[in-house]
Amino acid sequence: MEFFQRAKVVRLRSHHDKYLLADDDQEGVYQDRLGCYNNAKWTVEIVDQVNLIRLKSCYGKYLTASNMPCFFRATGKKVLQTLPTRLNSSLEWEPIRDGNHVRLRTRYGQFLRANGGLPPWRNSITHDIPHRTKTINWVLWEVDLVELRPQQPKQIEGPTPSGVTQCHDSPSHPSHSPSPPRSHSPSPPHSDDDEDDSLAITDLSFSIPNQGGDLEDNSGSPVKEGRIIFYNVGDENGDVYEESEEKFFTFKGSCVDELNEKLKEETGLDDIVVCCRNPFTAKLYPLRLQLPPNNVDLHVVVVPSSFQE
Numbered sequence: 001m002e003f004f005q006r007a008k009v010v011r012l013r014s015h016h017d018k019y020l021l022a023d024d025d026q027e028g029v030y031q032d033r034l035g036c037y038n039n040a041k042w043t044v045e046i047v048d049q050v051n052l053i054r055l056k057s058c059y060g061k062y063l064t065a066s067n068m069p070c071f072f073r074a075t076g077k078k079v080l081q082t083l084p085t086r087l088n089s090s091l092e093w094e095p096i097r098d099g100n101h102v103r104l105r106t107r108y109g110q111f112l113r114a115n116g117g118l119p120p121w122r123n124s125i126t127h128d129i130p131h132r133t134k135t136i137n138w139v140l141w142e143v144d145l146v147e148l149r150p151q152q153p154k155q156i157e158g159p160t161p162s163g164v165t166q167c168h169d170s171p172s173h174p175s176h177s178p179s180p181p182r183s184h185s186p187s188p189p190h191s192d193d194d195e196d197d198s199l200a201i202t203d204l205s206f207s208i209p210n211q212g213g214d215l216e217d218n219s220g221s222p223v224k225e226g227r228i229i230f231y232n233v234g235d236e237n238g239d240v241y242e243e244s245e246e247k248f249f250t251f252k253g254s255c256v257d258e259l260n261e262k263l264k265e266e267t268g269l270d271d272i273v274v275c276c277r278n279p280f281t282a283k284l285y286p287l288r289l290q291l292p293p294n295n296v297d298l299h300v301v302v303v304p305s306s307f308q309e
Helices: 002-006 133-139 256-267
Strands: 007-014 019-022 029-032 042-046 053-056 062-069 077-082 094-098 101-105 111-114 125-128 141-148 227-233 247-251 272-277 284-286 298-304
Touching: 002 007, 002 042, 002 094, 002 141, 029 077, 029 125, 111 133, 227 256, 247 256, 256 272, 256 298
Parallel strands: 227 298
Antiparallel strands: 007 019, 007 042, 007 141, 019 029, 042 053, 053 062, 062 077, 077 125, 094 101, 101 111, 101 141, 111 125, 227 247, 272 284, 272 298
16 A cells, blocks of 8 residues: 555556556446556545545546446456546455555455456456456556655754743733744645656656756656667677667657657668567567566667567
């Protein structure tokens, strides 16, 4: 739960390496491997004084554990997007940490579950209690941080200066009531509008760009805007000429497909594969699933699609 206390927007990746997405019909949810779209982002709302959260989609609706069966004669119930007139317990999820993953439990003991197998089960989302060993990991989710929650600055009261005594009410010494302190660092307003397509930790609505292009949160610590991509161009064997200079650019995307398109523009090549180098064996391997988290800088080698691992 301590992770969600700092998170404002997250993405949830299932055991099948697929992201939880809000369907564009604004009613259903499903899972897909592409998590670079707005409907993969979920805004976190903390339920006051309880170890519970609500997750709101980009359409302004809440992830809801319904009572409707998902499939005929199956125990799993549908998970939907809803916006009830009154917030209720069906919108609330309890995060339970399990190693590097979390399980999201409803108020009634079921878990948010990403289903696999054959259609119509494939890519469906239900809430259920898994009873088979094969499906026990289907309720585990990996959380990707997209946006941090603004932190309220702490007000530090200074000590009373020595030699100064408080005045008491008396006929000869009228009381002087101090004016209420003003807040010098008000929390800046922020919007839930998800049209801002900046992903990962670059999407910091409470941050202010400085002249160096970085962002600063309220604690004053710098947060990079995007990541730096360093790249070389290699041949089909993965060999890079020693005299070739490594080039770089700032990349603000969040998925491999976007990086591929950007590198096509930078290199002028169409049929490419983006590879990373194994730090232990120095061999190249294609970058396929996802980019490293937290906007860390990345060194890649662009090779033709005929490259053999």
